Amino acid sequence: MELSDKIVLLTGASGGIGKSLLEHLNGNVKVLVGSGRKNLHDFTRIKESEKFNYIPMDLISEDNIKFLFSYIVEEYGKLDILINTIGGSLLSRPIEEYPIEEYDKVLDINLKIAFMLTKESIKFMKRNVHSGGNILHFVSSSSKDVADNKAPYGIAKAGLEALIKYSAYEAAKYNIKVNGISPTYVFTERHEKEIEVQSRRTGKSISEIEETMMSGQLLKRKLYPEDIFPLVKLLIQTEVITGKVYDCTLGKT
Numbered sequence: 001m002e003l004s005d006k007i008v009l010l011t012g013a014s015g016g017i018g019k020s021l022l023e024h025l026n027g028n029v030k031v032l033v034g035s036g037r038k039n040l041h042d043f044t045r046i047k048e049s050e051k052f053n054y055i056p057m058d059l060i061s062e063d064n065i066k067f068l069f070s071y072i073v074e075e076y077g078k079l080d081i082l083i084n085t086i087g088g089s090l091l092s093r094p095i096e097e098y099p100i101e102e103y104d105k106v107l108d109i110n111l112k113i114a115f116m117l118t119k120e121s122i123k124f125m126k127r128n129v130h131s132g133g134n135i136l137h138f139v140s141s142s143s144k145d146v147a148d149n150k151a152p153y154g155i156a157k158a159g160l161e162a163l164i165k166y167s168a169y170e171a172a173k174y175n176i177k178v179n180g181i182s183p184t185y186v187f188t189e190r191h192e193k194e195i196e197v198q199s200r201r202t203g204k205s206i207s208e209i210e211e212t213m214m215s216g217q218l219l220k221r222k223l224y225p226e227d228i229f230p231l232v233k234l235l236i237q238t239e240v241i242t243g244k245v246y247d248c249t250l251g252k253t
């Protein structure tokens with residue numbers, strides 16, 4: 001089946017990578033359902049249409065997740081693809097100073113939500129006899145490479161890699177493929193702003209900060225959300241790859 005026949009759920013649609021994917025996929029799939037916590041008009045000019053629906057929701061609640069999936073299947077008949085971009089490192093602190101409530105938040109958004117979304121996806125995608133489904137999660141190079149003051153994030157993303165492996169193992173009998181993309185620093189609008197703030201705080205120039213960020217990469221260029229689209233497209237359509245996490249790190253890992 002072509003992508004144009006697919007019912008797709010994109011979570012984290014209001015985030016940097018999510019928004020780019022939303023704008024890229026809109027009109028190229030049968031139905032695109034986006035979800036984030038922000039309202040649609042607060043981050044994009046895309047308007048809802050017959051082929052695009054946006055549902056703002058906090059997905060840390062399993063009841064909300066259940067509602068979202070039931071709504072999609074009632075409204076559109078099925079779900080073929082989940083792209084989950086919810087995540088983030090939140091607070092940066094050394095382990096000895098990391099407040100445990102903040103640790104819980106990082107684990108919740110990067111791992112618990114991914115677990116609940118995978119759980120619900122399997123329940124509904126297994127109804128698609130033969131075609132099954134495709135699940136794609138966003139991991140991070142921090143799961144393998146130690147990043148300064150980001151232990152909970154690295155731990156959560158390492159857990160997410162395990163979730164991908166386990167769910168691929170369990171869901172293969174329903175022809176559901178589960179994979180991940182593990183990028184290094186992706187330059188989104190939010191990141192560009194953060195670098196500006198860092199530049200003002202440290203007195204370093206923006207290009208100096210960016211050069212330091214790219215120092216471990218073989219390819220000395222910035223990675224943008226659009227650079228990842230071809231890999232996303234491959235992994236949301238694949239019939240032959242499952243349980244894999246693909247590095248997208250410009251040669252870093």
Ligand SMILES: NC(=O)c1ccc[n+]([C@@H]2O[C@H](COP(=O)([O-])OP(=O)(O)OC[C@H]3O[C@@H](n4cnc5c(N)ncnc54)[C@H](OP(=O)(O)O)[C@@H]3O)[C@@H](O)[C@H]2O)c1
Pocket residue numbers: 011012013014015016017018035036037038057058059060084085086087088089109138139140141182183184185186187188190191
């Ligand atoms: N950008 C990078 O450099 C980079 C590098 C490696 C991996 N990644 C991973 O790639 C993914 C996307 O990154 P990004 O930079 O696009 O992140 P982002 O801009 O921070 O976006 C995160 C998204 O998650 C949503 N979200 C957070 N908590 C939620 C909750 N409780 N319920 C529902 N939605 C929630 C946010 O919604 P609201 O904004 O509406 O609150 C937003 O849409 C993440 O998993 C991240 O860990 C990013």
